[in-house]
Amino acid sequence: MSETLAWRGPITRWQGDKAVYHLLTITGETAEAITMHERLRRLEFGGRRGFGSVKVIATIGGTHWKTSVFPSKSGEWWLLVGKKVLRAEDLAAGDEAEVLLELL
Template structure:
């Protein structure tokens, strides 16, 4: 399943580190939720992601507060693509089987 989405990059402050996430749209999250898959830690779903010219494998995670999946955006990608907190990020996700 291929999903294209856009969301505003936000920072989540963890115990010692800051993590950055892009929330997927409600529609994309619903489409992903509708596909049965084996359970994984924290409800994660493996994906191949493309943002700009950067492509990598990671997992998306359900965010109960927002009601959507969120995509972690690592520092190397943010720096390479010139993305900062508050920027709208367009992402293409290939949702993997596991």
């Protein structure tokens, strides 16, 4: 059975070496729940996914997509938000977004 979590925060623009990325930084109890899910999954299946990521189905507004959230060294999790989602939901860097994450 999957768990669904909600998070609300600002969309951040990050300039990488080769591209610009938009992401939501997930902290607090929501981040702790994702961390616990990843640890339990690792115990059950005996290994980590690439970069310690967790598969999710993310929903912002009416847009759903299958992706992963990625851990930071400080205990936060990052959700990349693609251009298609930003356009479909009329969002830009600095806008607040509410996301539902179904942990897979």
